[in-house]
Amino acid sequence: MSTEGKLAGKVAVITGSAAGIGRASSLLFAKEGASVAAVDCDQAGNAGLVEEIRRNGGIAEALTADVSSAEEVERAVQQVMARWNKVDILFNNAGIVGGGKVHTLTEEEWDRSFAINVKSMFLFSRAVIPAFLQQGGGVILNTSSTTAFRVVADRALYTATKGAIYSLTKSMAIDYAADRIRVNCLCPGTTDTPSLRARLSARGNTEEMTKQFIARQPLGRLGTAEEMAKAALYLVSDDASFVTGSAFQIDGGMSL
Numbered sequence: 001m002s003t004e005g006k007l008a009g010k011v012a013v014i015t016g017s018a019a020g021i022g023r024a025s026s027l028l029f030a031k032e033g034a035s036v037a038a039v040d041c042d043q044a045g046n047a048g049l050v051e052e053i054r055r056n057g058g059i060a061e062a063l064t065a066d067v068s069s070a071e072e073v074e075r076a077v078q079q080v081m082a083r084w085n086k087v088d089i090l091f092n093n094a095g096i097v098g099g100g101k102v103h104t105l106t107e108e109e110w111d112r113s114f115a116i117n118v119k120s121m122f123l124f125s126r127a128v129i130p131a132f133l134q135q136g137g138g139v140i141l142n143t144s145s146t147t148a149f150r151v152v153a154d155r156a157l158y159t160a161t162k163g164a165i166y167s168l169t170k171s172m173a174i175d176y177a178a179d180r181i182r183v184n185c186l187c188p189g190t191t192d193t194p195s196l197r198a199r200l201s202a203r204g205n206t207e208e209m210t211k212q213f214i215a216r217q218p219l220g221r222l223g224t225a226e227e228m229a230k231a232a233l234y235l236v237s238d239d240a241s242f243v244t245g246s247a248f249q250i251d252g253g254m255s256l
């Protein structure tokens with residue numbers, strides 16, 4: 001276990017670690033001394049991440065799990081406890097984007113988005129909180145979105161999940177404050193990640209779509225996964241020791 005860095009000696013579980021914001025955060029947390037339990041359903045992508053962390057001298061384990069499965073989440077947390085016998089940080093970051101107006105959505109699409117984006121946070125929190133209580137504290141960070149505050153067209157389902165995450169975060173923050181468990185959410189604006197690129201190319205004219213996305217953000221560009229990772233690092237580290245229940249908007253001014 002590392003003794004140097006802002007997260008020295010900490011064990012961090014990060015979901016959605018194989019790509020985008022989760023990947024950048026896993027690399028940064030490991031660089032800052034955390035032992036990273038990288039959880040993703042993309043086994044190959046996750047293996048590549050862990051290999052990179054180890055090559056850089058960091059500590060990480062790849063755990064393959066579907067974050068919406070109670071059984072797989074329980075197994076992943078058991079693997080973390082078996083490996084390190086503790087957990088300090090839970091970064092619930094995995095999520096998917098679903099588009100379409102409400103009358104066009106299927107029940108399966110609705111349930112899948114809520115299962116991956118919201119239920120996963122309940123499942124992971126439920127699995128790690130007993131260890132936090134025993135250890136005398138812990139930190140949870142949930143990835144919401146700036147759309148929890150400023151809606152965009154054609155994103156009702158996604159926005160509903162991200163609003164739910166904001167409410168869940170605040171409720172958990174009040175419920176566990178006395179137990180020294182801090183709970184916050186990260187609210188990214190439009191960020192250049194593999195999922196964003198896939199969405200752009202699915203809409204055809206990538207250049208035009210990119211321009212439209214950029215136009216929503218007063219700072220005049222997309223965010224980067226590395227910028228999101230730096231904000232996440234702040235929120236899970238002791239630098240944010242007095243921060244709980246907050247929604248940290250890192251969105252180029254999109255929510256203004």
Ligand SMILES: NC(=O)c1ccc[n+]([C@@H]2O[C@H](COP(=O)([O-])OP(=O)(O)OC[C@H]3O[C@@H](n4cnc5c(N)ncnc54)[C@H](O)[C@@H]3O)[C@@H](O)[C@H]2O)c1
Pocket residue numbers: 015016017018019020021022039040041042045065066067068093094095096097116143144145146187188189190191192193194195196
């Ligand atoms: N990129 C953006 O513009 C943006 C903006 C606001 C919020 N967010 C949120 O940030 C988070 C990360 O987004 P990203 O853009 O980095 O996405 P991404 O698609 O680039 O990465 C998401 C990762 O989550 C994993 N994942 C998806 N479903 C999973 C499941 N069921 N079980 C396990 N792993 C699963 C994927 O395999 C992938 O590695 C999401 O919650 C997303 O909603 C992203």
